[in-house]
Amino acid sequence: MTMTRTGRPNLGKTIKAVMRDAARRLPEFAHIDASRILIVAGEARRASRATVRPMCFADSRTRFSLDGKRAKPIVQLRGTQMLYVVAFRPRFFMRSTPEQRVETILHELWHMAQEFDGTLHRARRHAVLPGQRFHDVFQPLVKRYLSAVPPKLLAALAFHGEGIMRHWLERPAPFFHVDGRNPSKPARRPIFTEAQLFYGPVKMITPDAWRH
Template sequence: MPGTRHSARTLPLELRWDDRHPLPSRWVVPDGVRPPAPGRAGAAFDFSARMSALCADVAARCEELRHVHMPRVLVSFTPSRNRSRYGLQARVTPLRFRDGALTRSHGPTDYQVQRFFVDGREMLYVLTFCLPRFLDQTFREKLITVFHELYHMAPSFNGDLRRHPGRYAVHSHSKDRYDERMGELVDDYLADHPAPAAFAFLRAGARELWEAHGGIVGAVVPRPKLLPVGAVPRQAAARNRKGPK
């Protein structure tokens, strides 16, 4: 979910990246490796680009994920806080509220999640991987994580999360069953796949990828903040809460 409400009104309601202001990136550094000298990133393995391409392939081949439109998903990474293979692997952050609403009321004030734009296109989700931890899972674990996060995106792809009935709206009543279902989708995806090069990079760990490509880089963006947008008249608020076209 987006970051908590922030009282600093100096934070922008929109963040934009383009050719003049490119997405910030940084090295993904495995244990025992030193980042190359500045200027070498151009030859490195671009994790964000390759993962975005993989997710697009998954969406194209998996019926239950056909709604995912990767041009409106920003793929980034966050550095692992420690080298344990256990802990956060990935997360999907929705950039809209329930049913794709742009704002949500709390008392007399409406709040909005910061809006992200890349090359003029508004993003609806930020898909973030914890690196290098994610890359050091097994091949199957990595693919299950990818499917797990994509499946969280609402079937209407409106910037909201998929919601299940009952108390456990995000993972349904059983997270184990949720992951078991993701494993079934992974098996179907891998069966007779005509272009295994799409996911071949997931067969390598972080150190192997680094050594094969001379480095790994990925996009790093701030976690979107929840900001107040002021008291909005009832009719205007209703218009604002309509989802994206």
């Protein structure tokens, strides 16, 4: 786990390390390029532990909708355009076990398209695989990875205390409408970079039996 100058671990880097390791170990995730995924801390949303946002439209597989009326913002870090933004929510950090945190990370990766083109996998939506069907398909994958995950990574997800993660200083909208009269001048900010992000504290609360 990467520690900052203040001694607080960078939890975003820990999550990225799990993503990279899963991509190496599981053929189902071989298409995942963690360098094109932005990890941020998100606000609470009911029972959700995390949410993945695709940065391209499903109909066109580009950042412009097929009818040309909508556009998704560009999110780039160090000049590299992100294809997905994954927000990890309070339930991920609070009273979850390391294994549950691994499952959440894999869950979000599993929703990403096999082409890894900034869209979501159409056959892996909860609407297509509701309830028990989703569980039956996804859980064997989780078990396989948990049997192979390096103890060091699992221990990093068992951290208890205050870490840091990226947060939005200004969060991009899911999309904006393109002005037909002047498409080069969108109504909202079209590009988001490090200037719209900051590192802030996130508290990890891990049950006693799993703490490191």
